[in-house]
Structure formats: structure tokens, C-alpha cells
Amino acid sequence: MSISEATIDSMIAQLDLPKNILKTLREDALKANVTKKELEEIIERLGESYRYALVEPCEAVGVVSAQSIGEPGTQMTMRTFHYAGVAEINVTLGLPRLIEIVDARKLPSTPMMTIALEPEYATDRDKARVLAWEIEATHIDNLADITTDLANMQLIIDLNEKTLQQRSLTADEIADKVREKMDVVVTVSGNISNQIILTPNAPSYRELLQLAKNIHGITLKGIEGIKRVVIRKDGDEYTLYTEGSQLKDVLQIEGVDVTRTYTNNIEEIYSVFGIEAARNAIITEANNTLGEQGLTVDIRHIMLVADIMCCDGEVKQIGRHGISGEKASVFARAAFEVTVNHLLDAGMRGDLDELNGVTENIIVGQPIKLGTGDVHLISR
Numbered sequence: 001m002s003i004s005e006a007t008i009d010s011m012i013a014q015l016d017l018p019k020n021i022l023k024t025l026r027e028d029a030l031k032a033n034v035t036k037k038e039l040e041e042i043i044e045r046l047g048e049s050y051r052y053a054l055v056e057p058c059e060a061v062g063v064v065s066a067q068s069i070g071e072p073g074t075q076m077t078m079r080t081f082h083y084a085g086v087a088e089i090n091v092t093l094g095l096p097r098l099i100e101i102v103d104a105r106k107l108p109s110t111p112m113m114t115i116a117l118e119p120e121y122a123t124d125r126d127k128a129r130v131l132a133w134e135i136e137a138t139h140i141d142n143l144a145d146i147t148t149d150l151a152n153m154q155l156i157i158d159l160n161e162k163t164l165q166q167r168s169l170t171a172d173e174i175a176d177k178v179r180e181k182m183d184v185v186v187t188v189s190g191n192i193s194n195q196i197i198l199t200p201n202a203p204s205y206r207e208l209l210q211l212a213k214n215i216h217g218i219t220l221k222g223i224e225g226i227k228r229v230v231i232r233k234d235g236d237e238y239t240l241y242t243e244g245s246q247l248k249d250v251l252q253i254e255g256v257d258v259t260r261t262y263t264n265n266i267e268e269i270y271s272v273f274g275i276e277a278a279r280n281a282i283i284t285e286a287n288n289t290l291g292e293q294g295l296t297v298d299i300r301h302i303m304l305v306a307d308i309m310c311c312d313g314e315v316k317q318i319g320r321h322g323i324s325g326e327k328a329s330v331f332a333r334a335a336f337e338v339t340v341n342h343l344l345d346a347g348m349r350g351d352l353d354e355l356n357g358v359t360e361n362i363i364v365g366q367p368i369k370l371g372t373g374d375v376h377l378i379s380r
């Protein structure tokens with residue numbers, strides 16, 4: 001005979017287990033209509049499994065994590081691949097990407113975004129395309145042919161009418177943008193439609209060449225830094241994939257689903273959403289990078305790396321400019337990189353090493369304070 005909900009709650013309340021496990025146990029027990037004897041057996045087995053899953057006291061979890069990630073890392077490739085399902089966009093995978101993550105690079109080599117859209121835009125390709133033009137940085141090269149008129153010391157921009165219509169721009173709007181960004185005389189031709197003439201304030205060959213060079217860098221529409229936007233249909237809705245990342249600016253555009261938009265730039269996630277989001281991004285990116293190569297690493301090893309990178313409230317690299325360089329032990333810092341510099345600096349400052357860590361005890365030949373080295377037995 002199945003037991004009542006109150007009895008299940010009273011039996012579960014006595015358990016010293018994580019809340020999420022207790023919640024799942026309660027839901028499953030109610031759903032399965034278990035008897036009291038069955039629930040007692042389930043609780044006993046659950047307790048055994050949980051205790052077995054716990055890390056043993058004095059276990060060197062850092063070493064195990066480093067080994068578990070580093071060993072399969074030796075089998076990783078060193079190539080840049082096309083993003084899965086989006087051949088037009090390249091994304092760094094394999095060992096270079098893993099190095100970027102643990103080095104906490106401010107800018108990844110191939111930043112990209114996956115932009116989810118709100119229902120109104122996600123089901124309509126035309127609206128999704130309009131949104132893509134709002135995001136993709138539009139430069140003069142995308143809209144016109146540029147010729148240099150040396151005789152009149154002018155730069156002539158012949159705009160493509162079809163492209164202007166696609167991107168919802170006019171010659172006057174482009175002229176205003178150029179006036180705003182550059183100190184030149186801008187004239188919209190009255191004789192030829194969609195032609196803009198630029199004249200340097202100080203007409204000279206050098207100024208004209210400089211103008212011809214600088215005009216290519218002006219962003220006329222969209223978000224600077226987003227080089228390209230590709231539309232793909234994922235299931236029933238359209239999604240935008242970008243080459244380049246500007247998370248803060250993209251999230252302010254109407255029609256973008258803020259809750260599902262993602263970037264592979266961990267530093268941007270940290271600056272926009274904070275340290276917890278950055279930690280989750282490190283775990284996701286590292287796990288996906290290893291998974292792309294067919295390598296399986298227990299998620300808890302990756303979580304430990306993410307925790308140590310984010311434990312101070314900001315994302316720090318695992319290197320001499322981050323975690324390893326901030327260790328209190330002189331020997332631990334010296335063992336990682338630039339050994340002589342660390343030893344000389346410590347000598348000049350008169351630093352004292354308490355030999356509390358792993359590395360420094362190994363260097364001086366003492367037992368480390370982990371595993372059996374942290375257990376003191378007294379025999380009678």
C-alpha cells in the first residue's frame with residue numbers, strides 16, 4: 001500500500017542531502033506510489049550513492065582536474081573550423097580555443113554571437129532580415145563604388161540604389177553620417193542620383209589619399225564590430241549568427257530575445273551580466289570545446305577550473321598574470337614561469353615562504369599536506 005504525502009515528507013525531512021536531490025526524490029516517490037518499505041530502501045541506496053559520489057577527504061582535486069582536462073587536451077586539433085550549420089562563419093575550436101578560455105582573453109580570436117529573436121521576428125524571414133541589417137555594420141564599401149578624381153581633388157561615391165533600399169538608407173542620411181564623422185565638404189550631387197562628392201578642406205594630393213583611406217572605416221549603420229550577420233532557420237524559428245560580438249549593444253535592439261542571446265566572448269558576458277554568468281560561460285565554452293573533439297571530461301573538473309578563475313569576483317586567467325602569479329608562496333610562483341625574476345624579487349623583499357602548499361613542499365622534498373600526507377597517526 002502506497003504511503004501518504006505527509007509520511008513521505010517526514011521521511012525525507014530527516015535526510016542530510018542537497019535540496020535538489022530531496023525535491024527530485026519527493027516528486028518521484030509521489031509519482032510512483034511507493035510503499036513505506038520501498039521508500040526506505042530507496043533512501044538507503046540513495047544515501048550510499050551520494051556518499052560514494054563525495055570527494056574523499058584530503059583528495060588533491062586540483063591535480064585531478066588539471067590531469068583530467070590536460071590529458072585529453074593533448075589529443076585536440078589546432079584548427080579553425082566552420083561553425084556547425086553556418087558555413088559562412090569561422091569559429092576557433094580545439095586546443096587554441098581551450099587556451100583562450102583558461103587564459104581569460106579579453107577578445108577571442110573569432111568572436112561570434114547567437115542572437116535569438118522574439119516571436120514576431122523569429123517566424124518572419126523578412127523581419128529577421130531587417131533586424132540583421134540593423135545589427136550588421138554597414139560600411140561605404142557595402143553600398144557604393146568609390147573613385148578618386150585627381151583633377152578636381154574630389155572623392156566620388158556612386159551609391160548602389162538596390163543596396164540602399166535593402167538596407168533602408170538614403171544618400172542624404174549617408175552624407176549626414178560622413179559630415180558627422182569627418183571634417184570634409186560633403187555634396188549630394190543634384191545631376192546624378194545617388195552620388196556623393198567629398199572634397200578635403202585643404203585640397204592636396206596627400207589629404208585626398210588620406211580621405212580615400214579613412215572613408216572605408218566609417219560605420220554608416222548597424223553596430224561597429226559586427227562584421228557579418230547570417231540568418232539560419234533552427235526548427236520553427238529564425239536565428240541570427242554574427243561574426244564579431246557586441247553583446248551590450250545587441251541586447252538594446254528591439255526584437256532581440258535578451259534571455260536566449262549568447263556570445264562566446266566571456267569578458268563581455270562578465271561586463272554585462274556579472275561574475276556568475278561568466279562562470280557559467282566558462283563551463284559551457286570549455287565543455288563544448290572538448291565535446292566538439294569527441295572528448296568526455298566530467299563537468300565537475302571544468303566547474304572547479306571555472307570556480308578558481310571567478311572566486312575573487314572577476315575573471316582571472318590561470319597563469320602568471322592571474323591565479324598562479326598571485327599565490328602567496330615564492331616557490332609556487334617561481335615553479336610556474338619566470339623563475340629567476342620571482343626568486344630575485346622575493347630575495348630583495350625578504351619574503352618568507354611558510355611551505356603550506358603542494359608545489360613548495362615538493363620542491364624542498366617534504367611530504368605534501370594532501371592525501372596521506374595530511375593524516376597524522378599516533379600509535380600506542
